[in-house]
Amino acid sequence: MSMIAAFYSGKSILITGATGFMGKVLMEKLFRTSPDLKVIYILVRPKAGQTTQQRVFQILNSKLFEKVKEICPDVHEKIRAIYADLNQNDFAISKEDMQELLSCTNIVFHCAATVRFDDHLRHAVQLNVTATQQLLIMASQMPKLEAFIHISTAFSNCNLTHIDEVIYPCPVEPKKIIDSMEWLDDAIIDEITPKLIGDRPNTYTYTKALGEMVVQQESRNLNIAIIRPSIVGATWQEPFPGWVDNLNGPSGLIIAAGKGFLRSIRGAPMAVADLIPVDTVVNLTLAVGWYTAVHRPKSTLIYHCTSGNLNPCNWGKMGFQVLATFEKVPFERAFRRPNADFTANTITSQYWNAVSHRAPAIIYDFYLRLTGRKPRMTKIMNRLLKTVSMIEYFVNRSWEWSTYNTEMLMSELSPEDQRVFNFDVRQLNWLEYIENYVLGIKKYLLKEDMAGIPEAKQHLKRLRNIHYLFNTALFLIAWRLLIARSQMARNVWFFIVSFCYKFLSYFRASSTLKV
Ligand SMILES: CCCCCCCCCCCCCCCCCCCCCC(=O)SCCNC(=O)CCNC(=O)[C@H](O)C(C)(C)COP(=O)(O)OP(=O)(O)OC[C@H]1O[C@@H](n2cnc3c(N)ncnc32)[C@H](O)[C@@H]1OP(=O)(O)O
Ligand SMILES: NC(=O)C1=CN([C@@H]2O[C@H](COP(=O)(O)OP(=O)(O)OC[C@H]3O[C@@H](n4cnc5c(N)ncnc54)[C@H](OP(=O)(O)O)[C@@H]3O)[C@@H](O)[C@H]2O)C=CC1
Structure with a gap:
């Protein structure tokens, strides 16, 4: 019997960000391995014309939850969607809901965040720092709380090349940043943003670092752990290989390459592509929840959930395998034949941008105009090039993350738990994983039919x-x-x-x- 699965049985669990990529996989695994858990509270806001209930209904009826519905048929009753907006005071949670959350919650998984690289500092601080602080204040009023697990990112300290399992202080205290966001206007914030983020590439990594400092400062006597995943990709094994449902990280760029829009990225082919499958992150997260609650470590432990030091793959190899998979399973209605590459040289990269990205877009738009249609390719290309420019920082460098805590945790697990909650990336076969990833993008993101491959x-x-x-x-x-x-x-x-x-x-x- 899995000790971790048994631990979550009968528990009331609060998840923020449950409608996100990682949150959904976390919920799925919890229900599949611990169908006897008491309840999962999820903080959800209405979005895109859907009420909170409609959103939950859609998630439960998705392909991801097919297995869960067999194992845990009453899953609908075990999810309590609580209306909440993390941008608001007290998250705009009603008094009754708040009362229930405070009195019943045993474990908190805090996944919600804004992951946009170009978010305005005010918004990124609100969600990644202030909301984390508020959630910790709530947690400190939960008498039954056993563990609080905060999901950060391995890139919160990407200004360093070797990163240890410690919280690195930022020059300006998070409290000062939170206070200043209340009275500074947007223009001044825009002006000071580059100075504040310093040698980090964006507001996302900066505010995630501030979020960690807040966790440290507000921890009081709570049992807290921080998980730092690197670049989270499609599922490796569970509930089935290749599941992915958003464009973040490499997924959007794999689509752009497969459809023939993306031909070149300025990146170092030999730099480590530190991808980590989402189910691996979720398995580690659940193991950390168990360990933190049961073993109550004296200090806040940080767990790096990365692949580079144990089973490295580089961008060149990954790009090659992505292209090889396009040969077998091409995406439908490609704009051009997929043929992309990483180029380390800035001048070569600018040349390819002009010749392979901008020129075909201009020619195609000219053709659309000639045939009486609305030009759109230049707009798409500009957006793609903006995305590429934002990820360039991450594909031109390699980082080293120490993983002592993660390895220590692995050794603490029983053989059964090591199997059920496997987070040992040494077992990952990259070629197979990438092939499944591309297939998963085709099936679950693009919703393309395999029968369309010959066409x-x-x-x-x-x-x-x-x-x-x-x-x-x-x-x-x-x-x-x-x-x-x-x-x-x-x-x-x-x-x-x-x-x-x-x-x-x-x-x-x-x-x-x-x-
Ligand atoms: C070439 C050779 C090989 C070939 C094969 C290729 C091999 C693989 C290539 C390997 C590369 C490795 C990359 C890893 C780097 C990750 C580093 C992570 C480090 C930290 C990890 C973390 O800890 S955290 C997660 C990371 N966090 C994000 O990854 C958010 C990014 N993102 C944004 O920061 C905003 O998205 C941004 C972009 C500003 C646009 O902003 P924007 O305002 O212009 O656009 P919007 O976001 O509003 O989106 C407007 C419309 O574009 C659609 N769209 C959005 N993204 C899209 C996308 N990537 N590709 C296509 N389409 C996309 C969207 O669906 C909308 O569509 P629609 O209009 O129809 O609704
Ligand atoms: N994806 C990745 O590559 C990596 C992610 N991480 C971290 O993992 C965590 C989860 O990321 P991921 O699942 O990929 O991100 P997603 O963008 O997929 O999900 C973000 C979640 O946060 C919720 N959220 C955002 N704003 C609000 C708000 N105002 N009120 C309520 N909920 C809100 C979203 O809700 P809604 O659906 O309503 O928008 C969504 O559920 C984050 O903390 C991220 O920093 C770390 C490393 C890599």
Whole structure:
């Protein structure tokens, strides 16, 4: 019997960010392995015209929860969706709901965050720092609380190259930042943002670092642990391989490459691609919840959930495998044939941006205009290039994260728990994982039918022919223009033509003689 699964049985668990990528997988695993848990409270806001209940209904009826519904048929009754907005005071939770949360919760998993790299500092602070502080204040009023697990990111200290399992202080105290956000106007915040974030690349990593400081400062006598995952990717094994449902991290760029929009990224092919499957992160998170509640470590332990030091893969290898998978299972209606690369050189990268990204978009928009349609490719390309520019920081560097706590935890687990809550990335076969990841993107994100693969391959063949035709036409036009302008080019041209003519005459004469 799994000790971790048994631990969560009968427990009341609060999850923030349960509608997000990681939150959904966390909920799924909890219900699948501990169907006897008492209740999972999730803090949800209405979104995109859907009420909180409709959102929960949609999640439970998704492919991800198919297995859960077999194992735990009363799953609908065990989820309590609580209306909440983490941007508001007391999260806008009603008094009755708050009372219930405070009196019943045993474990808190705090996953909610804004993960946008370009978020305005005020908003990023509100969600990643202030909301974390408020949640900790709530937690301190929960008499039955056994553990509080905070999800941070391995990149909260990406300004360092070697990162230990400690909280690194930021120069300005989080409390001062929170206070200043209340009275500074947006223009001033914009001005001081680069100074505050310093050598971090964006407001996301900075506010996640502040969030960790808040956890440390507000921990009081709570049992707290922090988990720092690196780049979270599709599921590796559970509940099935390749599940993914948003465009964050590599997923959006894999789509862009598969559809032929993305041809080049300025990145170091040999830099470590520190991806970690979402089910691995969830398994570690649940193991940490158990360990923190049962063993009550004296201080706040930090767990790095990374792959680079144990089973490294680099961006070059990953890109190669992604492209190889496109050969077998191409995406439908590609704009161009997938053919992308990482280039370390800035000038080469700018050249490819002009030739392979901007020029085809302009030509295609011109074609759309000619055929009376609305141009859209330049807009799509600008958005893609903006995304690429934001991730460049992460694909040009390698980091080293120490993983003593994660390894210690692994050794504390029973063999059964090591199997059920496996977070040992040494067992991960990257080629297989990446292939499943690309397949998962096709199935669950793009919702493409596997039956359409022959047609997609046919489409790629047509694109290849158009590509050859276009290049030949371009070459002939360039050559014609050159001949018109340069005597030297004309001489070369006449030499080639007369050489071919002589060769053909000789060939014809010798074949007549034989007869
Ligand atoms: C080339 C060779 C090989 C080929 C094969 C390729 C191999 C693989 C390539 C490997 C590369 C490795 C990358 C890893 C780096 C991760 C580092 C993580 C480090 C930290 C990890 C963390 O700890 S935390 C998670 C990370 N956090 C994000 O990853 C959020 C990012 N994101 C944003 O910060 C905003 O998204 C941003 C971008 C500002 C746009 O902002 P924006 O305002 O312009 O656009 P919006 O977001 O509003 O989106 C407007 C519309 O674009 C759609 N869309 C959104 N993203 C899209 C996307 N990536 N690709 C397509 N489409 C996307 C969306 O669905 C909307 O569609 P619609 O309009 O139809 O609704
Ligand atoms: N994905 C990754 O690559 C990595 C993620 N992480 C961390 O993991 C955690 C989970 O990330 P992930 O699941 O990928 O992120 P998602 O963007 O998929 O999910 C974010 C969650 O936070 C919720 N949320 C955001 N704003 C509010 C709000 N105002 N009120 C209530 N809920 C809100 C979202 O709700 P809604 O659905 O309503 O928007 C959603 O449930 C985060 O803490 C992130 O920093 C760390 C490393 C890598």
